[in-house]
Amino acid sequence: MRPSDAPRPPAPHDFEALRATAVTLLTGGEFDASDPVYVRPLAALGGRAAEWLAQMVPGLIWPDLPLEGRPGNVTGSYGRLRLIATAWATGGTAQHGDDAVVAKVVEALDVLHERHYNAALPETGNWWFWEIGTPAELARTCVLLGDRLDEGRLEAYLGAIDRFCPDADRRAGWPDASESGANRADKAAIVAFRGVAGRSAGKLALARDGLSDVRDGGRHSVFGYADSGDGFYRDGSFIQHGDLAYTGSYGLSLLIAVAETLALLDGSPWEVDDPGRRVVLDAVERSFAPFVHDGLLMDTVRGRAATRQAFSDSVAGHGLIGAVLLLAQSSPEPYRSRFRELAKCWIERGRARPYLDHANVPETRRAVAVLDDKTLEAAPGPVGHFVFPCMDRVVHRRPGWSLAISLSSQRIAAYEAINGENLHGWYTGDGMTCLYGSDLGHYGQDFWPTVDPYRLPGTTVDTRRREDLSFRAYRPANAWAGGVALEGRYGVAAMELVGDGVSLRARKSWFCLDSAVVALGSGITGSDGRTIETVVDNRATPARPYMGDGWAHLPGVGGYVFDGARMLVETRTGRWRDINAGDDTAGAFDPVTRPYVTFWFDHGVDPVDAGYSYVLLPNATRERTRSFRGSRPVRVLSNTDRLQAVETRGLFGATFWAAGGIGLVEVDAPCMVLLRRARERLILAVADPSRTVDVVTITLGRGARWVARADDTVSVRTGKVPVVTVKLGGSLGRSHSVELTSFVPGNPRYGR
Incomplete structure (x- = not known):
């Protein structure tokens, strides 16, 4: 149903109605500016517009954005003009309808067009500013100004857009490149607003067709x-x-x-x-x-933008x-x-x-x-275990906390550092774990310039010093990265770590349960003469940690259970400019400071087949952490370079790096397995994150008479020793599942 305050649908070629729709999208349309809810956004918009207007210098525009040879600053200048035009077109601002404001905007647009963005200029520097950044701002500004732009100016401005962003299909500066993903969508939006500004049915059709x-x-x-x-x-x-x-x-x-x-x-x-x-x-x-x-x-899915x-x-x-x-x-x-x-x-x-x-x-x-x-209920956040095999990401969510795991492989890059951004992102794809709980400011408040980039939580690293990254996206050589999910509730993630330009190798698994995450590392080996470390957590927090015997508690975060981990409490200072020097995203030179608590394992110099084991207890109290350490409700069954496995309350999880068996499960090929025993049922999930195994056969040590449910890739021989065969080839790392029972399905005694 169309919102009651939305503009009427435009009739064929009713460009004025279409422009009204566009202006409403950009300004909010008609509203009561005296309503207290709009005081803040109107004040912010008008205040920023006034600031930019006051700083304008005729012929130069803004001294802090030098334009010659700086396409990023050209985009930034158009962005400021768009904001001023938005304030002028928005009722309730000090600039609304002011002819002097429009005159200044048009004067600045002329300067930019004549010297820095017109159809006769070649693309220089980053193509994005020419083909997306600048035309996106200019097209919307033209829509906002409407008939305040005379026909000659409008034709010239739109001609520049047509030169660098004629459609959503091709890269103007590289016609052999077809646009895809976000670049295609951004260009379609540009062409749509340009079509509105220029009353062009052809451009509007190109925008629509470009998306498809x-x-x-x-x-x-x-x-x-x-x-x-x-x-x-x-x-x-x-x-x-x-x-x-x-x-x-x-x-x-x-x-x-x-x-x-x-x-x-x-x-x-x-x-x-x-x-x-x-x-x-x-x-x-x-x-x-x-x-x-x-x-x-x-941040696990924001790459260099973080x-x-x-x-x-x-x-x-x-x-x-x-x-x-x-x-x-x-x-x-x-x-x-x-x-x-x-x-x-x-x-x-x-x-x-x-x-x-x-x-x-x-x-x-x-x-x-x-x-x-009041009829609309806020949807609760998703709860469960989510595996994204095609991008090597895993998220485990429970009420009150979430854990994201960033993996990488020969398919998915560990990091991207281009355009002066993400200069210290060396280890962000090496098993970095981001734990979200009640301390919501952890990652957003100056975390990235102050955190020790050599000690990102969850990672195992060679402690060598490294140079700033520059124009590089690195894909490691390992095939194994991904996970398995059971019933959308539990999961195991794993990665075979191959160090970037070093000899370091490790096998890492995370077992994600109802209220805990168990992390295991094995086969940790390096031979470059440097110390190898595994970081349990590196938390930006003023809270004081409490260290117990084999456990620790951090107020506002939760508990940690480990043996042999070290702790550091420190205050760290950094600058955003040290990690981002991009043309239009560069950080400030001003230093920022945050307190940190770090827990880590020191594997020593040139370790051979070293390992680690620790448990994260998000949001746990100190008492619960101490109790968990004493009762050990989760048992580590194996932590070797061939098998990592844990068991708790009827749930068994394993990363079989090689064929083998333990307890109730034996496999004839590498894979990941989760098994849950519930009354007379066995629920099994299997995956191959390496994408190298065509078929795996799993032999179970507990009898089953019936198959209650099975994916079409799974076949079962029931009996006292059930044998499950799973076709993994071509499944791109996804999970396959089957449910077995020892009773006749439909028997009311057992439900279902």
Whole structure:
């Protein structure tokens, strides 16, 4: 159902109505500016516009953004002009309708066009500024100014856009490159706004068709699942740049651009009706929601964007909320209601950076409508275990806490460091574990410039000193990275670590349970004459840790159980500029300081077949941590370079690095196994994160008479010694499951 305050659907070629829709998207449309809820966003918008206006210098525009040979600063200048134009077009600001403001904006647009962005110029430097960054700001500015731009100026400005972003299909500076993923979606949105500004039916059709990649038969459609390269995958992964997990950066950009384009064209002759829209709609819950903890969009899927000072996990979370609320407006049921329920949850739980304290006017309007709707229940965050095999990411979620594990392999890069960003990201894909609980400011408040980048939680590292990264995306040589999930509730993740340019090798597993995560490491070997360490946690917190005998407790975080771990309490100082020197994302030179508590294992110099074992108890009290250490409810059955296995309360999990057996389970090939015993049932899940095994046979040491349920890749020979055969080949690391029983199905004595 269309919102009651939305503009009417434009009739064919009713460009004024279409522009009204566009202006409403950019400004919020008609609203009561005296309503207290709009005081803050209007003051913020007007205040920033006044600041930029006061600093403008005729002919130079802004001294802090030198333009000559700096395409990033050109984009930044257009961005400031767009903000001023937004303030001018928004009722309730000091700049609203002011002719002098428009005159200054147009004068600045002329300077930029004449000297720095016109159809006669060649692309220099980073193509993105020319083909996406600048035209995105300019097209929207042209829409906002409307008839305040005379025909000659409008034609010239739109001509520059047409030169560098003529459509969503091709790279203007490299015509052989077809656009995909976020870049295609961003360009489609640019062409759509350009079409509105220029009253061009042809451009609007190109925007619509660009999303679906009509030109190339849908090969790079954002509404189709990818089997390789960029886009959304059927398992919920999102990849950009071919081999990087980027749901929370490029994936977010794609979602925002698609939401904006769908909303703009909704009800028009160019409305997007591709049935593949479901791919993007489904991605909200499948791809994004597992990575949102209390309004924070996790850094594990944000790549180099995590090092952008102005783009913290909470800022990214706000971007997702805004996109989901906007997407809801043009989505059919049940998507529309579900999106609004999710957004309501994220807004209400986003205590680290309250949404309404930072939203702009359009975002505030949509958020208030959801928050004031008493018939709408906030959707609880997902609970369970989520494996994303196609991007080597695993998330384990329980009420009150979440754990994200960043893996890498010969398929997925461990890090990307380009355009001066992510200069110290050496180990972010080497098993880094990000634990989210009640301390919501942990990662967002100056974590990345102050954390010891050689001691990221969950990683095993060679302690060599390293140079800043520059234009590199590194994929390690290991095949094994991924996990297995059982009933969507429990899981095991594992990675075979191959050090970047060093001899270090290790085998690492994480067993994710109801209230604990057990981490095992084995086969840790290095021969380069340096100390090898494994980091349990490296927490930015002022809390004072309590060390017990084989356990530790950190207030506000939880408990740790380990033997032989070391602890360091320190205050660390760093600068955002040291980790990000990008043209338009560079951090400040000002030092920032945070207190840290670090727990780690020292494996010594050149260890041979070393290991570790520790347990994370998120949100646990000191007493519960002490009790866990004493009662040991989880048993480590094996921790060798051939088998890592644990058992607790009827649940068995194992990483079989080689064929072998233990307890009730024997396998004839490497794989990962989870087995749960429940009354007269056995529920089994199997996966091959290495993608090297075609078929595995599992022999179980407990009898079963019937197969209650089985995936079509699973066959079973029941009896006193059941044999389960699983076809793993071609399954891309996903989990396969079967449920066996020792009773006749349907017997009321046992239920089901």
